[in-house]
Amino acid sequence: xxxxxxxxxxxxxxxxxxxxxxxxxxxxxxxxxxxxxxxxxxxxxxxxxxxxxxxxxxxxxxxxxxxxxxxxxxxxxxxxxxxxxxxxxx
Amino acid sequence: xxxxxxxxxxxxxxxxxxxxxxxxxxxxxxxxxxxxxxxxxxxxxxxxxxxxxxxxxxxxxxxxxxxxxxxxxxxxxxxxxxxxxxxxxxxxxxxxxxxxxxxxxxxxxxxxxxxxxxxxxx
Numbered sequence: 001x002x003x004x005x006x007x008x009x010x011x012x013x014x015x016x017x018x019x020x021x022x023x024x025x026x027x028x029x030x031x032x033x034x035x036x037x038x039x040x041x042x043x044x045x046x047x048x049x050x051x052x053x054x055x056x057x058x059x060x061x062x063x064x065x066x067x068x069x070x071x072x073x074x075x076x077x078x079x080x081x082x083x084x085x086x087x088x089x090x
Numbered sequence: 091x092x093x094x095x096x097x098x099x100x101x102x103x104x105x106x107x108x109x110x111x112x113x114x115x116x117x118x119x120x121x122x123x124x125x126x127x128x129x130x131x132x133x134x135x136x137x138x139x140x141x142x143x144x145x146x147x148x149x150x151x152x153x154x155x156x157x158x159x160x161x162x163x164x165x166x167x168x169x170x171x172x173x174x175x176x177x178x179x180x181x182x183x184x185x186x187x188x189x190x191x192x193x194x195x196x197x198x199x200x201x202x203x204x205x206x207x208x209x210x211x212x
Contacts, residue, residue: 003098014139
């Protein structure tokens, strides 16, 4: 019972975090901030997926969480590599 | 006070703490004034927040005698990749936004590797 309340609280926190990230995404002063915000948004979305998995009581959603973690990391590194070197694969 | 109730209280505390950590990370990204400071908040606090959610997900079914190990994979991957993306973002910040005269001395006798000509022109 108490776990359900805590779960609801954390889902609320993550949703608020995602909203703050969205605000930052539209008001970001530099390109680097935008990349960082996108990375943070994906990690927050991953947390939301994991929390929904706890709520639903299945381990099925962890596959989606793994995919999100992988694509977020590769995406961040590719953006940074492009800004640093002008190309992604040399 | 049974053991499963104790576990439930423990997991609830972790969930509340993790939620606050994730919120602090995103709020710091919005509020901190300098680009290098903004790098701090999400890369550390948000990783802890997600780690809390994964820990609870792993220990959720412990009273039934089931511990799922799939979460360990995601946790290790996140803990490995968060510093690497932070390093890449810091290098990008160094290259794009900083005045080279304002940077501190590297202490090795050589200039900052990101800013030397051969790495910059590729």
